[in-house]
Amino acid sequence: MMALLVLSVVVQRNLFVVVVLSGIYSFLMATVLVALDAVDVAMTEAAVGAGISTVLLLSAIHLAGAEESRPLRYRLPALLVSVGVAAALVYGSLGLPRFSDPAAPIHTHVVPRYIQDGPRETGVPNMVTFVLASYRGYDTFGETTVVFTAGIGVIALLRGRRKKKQSEANAEIRHDA
Amino acid sequence: MRDFFVLRVVAKMLIPFMLIFALYVQFHGDFGPGGGFQAGVIVAAAVIFYALIFGLPAARLLVPDALVESMMALGVLIYGGTGIAGMLLGGNFLDYFVLSANPVTGQHVGIFLVEAGVLVTVSGVMLKIFYVFAGRAKLPPG
Numbered sequence: 001m002m003a004l005l006v007l008s009v010v011v012q013r014n015l016f017v018v019v020v021l022s023g024i025y026s027f028l029m030a031t032v033l034v035a036l037d038a039v040d041v042a043m044t045e046a047a048v049g050a051g052i053s054t055v056l057l058l059s060a061i062h063l064a065g066a067e068e069s070r071p072l073r074y075r076l077p078a079l080l081v082s083v084g085v086a087a088a089l090v091y092g093s094l095g096l097p098r099f100s101d102p103a104a105p106i107h108t109h110v111v112p113r114y115i116q117d118g119p120r121e122t123g124v125p126n127m128v129t130f131v132l133a134s135y136r137g138y139d140t141f142g143e144t145t146v147v148f149t150a151g152i153g154v155i156a157l158l159r160g161r162r163k164k165k166q167s168e169a170n171a172e173i174r175h176d177a
Numbered sequence: 178m179r180d181f182f183v184l185r186v187v188a189k190m191l192i193p194f195m196l197i198f199a200l201y202v203q204f205h206g207d208f209g210p211g212g213g214f215q216a217g218v219i220v221a222a223a224v225i226f227y228a229l230i231f232g233l234p235a236a237r238l239l240v241p242d243a244l245v246e247s248m249m250a251l252g253v254l255i256y257g258g259t260g261i262a263g264m265l266l267g268g269n270f271l272d273y274f275v276l277s278a279n280p281v282t283g284q285h286v287g288i289f290l291v292e293a294g295v296l297v298t299v300s301g302v303m304l305k306i307f308y309v310f311a312g313r314a315k316l317p318p319g
Contacts, residue, residue: 039210123281151302
């Protein structure tokens, strides 16, 4: 189902359809995450992937037009590089421990301590919350700063140009007068 | 969009519930799924919904740009301030145990403040990105 969606996103040339399809993809991904018991991540996926980014892409389409232009020519090296990277990733994933293997390194390193002592030390029953905000507070601080930096970057990129356009427009008006 | 009566009424009915749900996700994050990031996105989504139905100028009047921009910085400052408060009280950076006489209460206070910081920054940034994108178009998208 999801593979079918991705294929139609690649083939489809109307960007409006692409945005709607990727929203559907995000919702399907959220249900997969619920099935994996990652409710927090599922919530984020549904809110950000299907909600906010769909709206942002729609406003981008509003600015740029909804038809994807045909590529001038198909580049063989680009195709080879993409297929090569995909093959390398699949090869790398073969080396990962089996899914939900209790002896995997991720389950034997610090996780047992978090699970055993976390609720007692923090008094918070939701493990995602206390790992995120308390034990991994540095990482979350970094993430918040990344979000902040992204916002600053968008402001710096888009606001400056609009101001310039306005001053250019003003200059033109003065020129006409 | 301004002439769709049904949409306007439904939006007015839904937005308060979206904001309450965001608060629920924020403050119930200790016990159920959710937390600052998710709640921040839901707050931003509520305002973006308002902007889609009632137009961007109305939303900018409701949540002005200056407020959104200061929210972006304020959240990071709340988060960092919590960390520095821990340092001033004799612990490490982001050490919550010293925030209160009882270590468990200290953890609660610390996590609460940190999540509040995440909420403020995330909703500010999401809204700002939407404002900047939508503000470049002549009409609000949708």
